[in-house]
Amino acid sequence: MKLLAISGSIRAGSYNRALLKAMSELSSSGTTVTVYDGLKDIPIYDPNVADNAIPVAVADLMLKIRASDGVIISTAEYIYGVPGILKNVLDWLVSSDVLILKPVSVSSISTSSLGGVRAHSALILILHTMNASVVVDGSIHVPSVYEKFDENRKLTDELTKQAIKVSLSAIEQAVDIAENQQASA
Numbered sequence: 001m002k003l004l005a006i007s008g009s010i011r012a013g014s015y016n017r018a019l020l021k022a023m024s025e026l027s028s029s030g031t032t033v034t035v036y037d038g039l040k041d042i043p044i045y046d047p048n049v050a051d052n053a054i055p056v057a058v059a060d061l062m063l064k065i066r067a068s069d070g071v072i073i074s075t076a077e078y079i080y081g082v083p084g085i086l087k088n089v090l091d092w093l094v095s096s097d098v099l100i101l102k103p104v105s106v107s108s109i110s111t112s113s114l115g116g117v118r119a120h121s122a123l124i125l126i127l128h129t130m131n132a133s134v135v136v137d138g139s140i141h142v143p144s145v146y147e148k149f150d151e152n153r154k155l156t157d158e159l160t161k162q163a164i165k166v167s168l169s170a171i172e173q174a175v176d177i178a179e180n181q182q183a184s185a
């Protein structure tokens, strides 16, 4: 099973990226979690661009999503909401069908004690609106990051490791259900 992981932060030393990296390391055999690194190359959404002139970086991401069985998005919280760079890419994707019925789980991670829960909730609403198949029981938010990672951004917290395993198992199940439904349709 192939899962594409998108970090909603492009900050060097991003905890969201570190969380996705930990997911990749903790995934079960048979599941590959690939962290997408191209968010910085996505131009600002422009509704004047015709469908046949989609920028290369956006088209490349669309191909990567199509080639994946499911998507994991981990978001930072900026000013009580989803960071602009992540919302920007979703604005591009909504003009295509790449996320429709695609199993997507949402994580958020923050230095704050709330774990970015406002951005987390907002992102789930956005993805529901885009008709993605949001894996709510696989969606986790991680508060107080400084207590959970070491200085090399390696996850050390056992409870977060358990939560990641539950999250991965939930999206794996959602992918299996979606693929069985498609096969029998």
Ligand SMILES: Cc1cc2nc3c(=O)[nH]c(=O)nc-3n(C[C@H](O)[C@H](O)[C@H](O)COP(=O)(O)O)c2cc1C
Pocket: 009, 010, 011, 013, 014, 015, 016, 017, 075, 076, 077, 078, 079, 080, 081, 109, 110, 111, 112, 114, 115, 116, 145
């Ligand atoms: C511009 C900006 C706005 C932020 N706003 C919030 C906020 O509203 N709520 C919150 O909990 N954290 C907020 N933060 C903190 C980030 O969510 C937090 O540092 C998070 O760990 C960043 O993710 P990253 O490590 O992947 O870059 C903000 C950070 C920045 C840079």
